[in-house]
Amino acid sequence: MKKQRTSTQFMSLLLYCLFAVCACMMVALSAQAYQQLQKNRQNDLNTMNVFSYINNKLRENDVEKGVTVLNIDQCSVLKLTSVEGDFETATYIYSKDGMLYEIYAAADIEVSLDDGQPLLACSQLSFELSESSVIIYYETADQNVQTMTKYLRAGE
Secondary structure, eight states: OHHHHHHHHHHHHHHHHHHHHHHHHHHHHHHHHHHHHHHHHHHHHHHHHHHHHHHHHHHHTOSTTOEEEEEETTEEEEEEEEEETTEEEEEEEEEETTEEEEEEEETTSOOOGGGOEEEEEOSEEEEEEOSSEEEEEEEOTTSOEEEEEEEOSSOO
């Protein structure tokens, strides 16, 4: 009788240990999944913010010959030209050193990429201009490339 009781206690203890190990594994896996979910959510939020900002700027400056893509110091730059009264201005949007930058200046002034105002966290950004659209390529921190195509109403 005593032997059976010891065997039952041992089996109960073994079952409890198995339950504890499984519970610890579930917590560890859940924590890893949660961290990955948070990372993906942050990447999606950064991508959405960058695309939304550029989309709004393009919408504001969608005029004939108002959108051009330049290559300054091996950096893809979106140049948005607008006329305010009799004064022509240009907005330059680009990414550098993990940030999205903007320069707002008179259209005839030569700009340096070091003059930009940092706006948002942004890994890598490049632009492509076609006859009726701008294609924006955004490389996230985990090396995924997201694209957005903005169709221009005014054309090039």
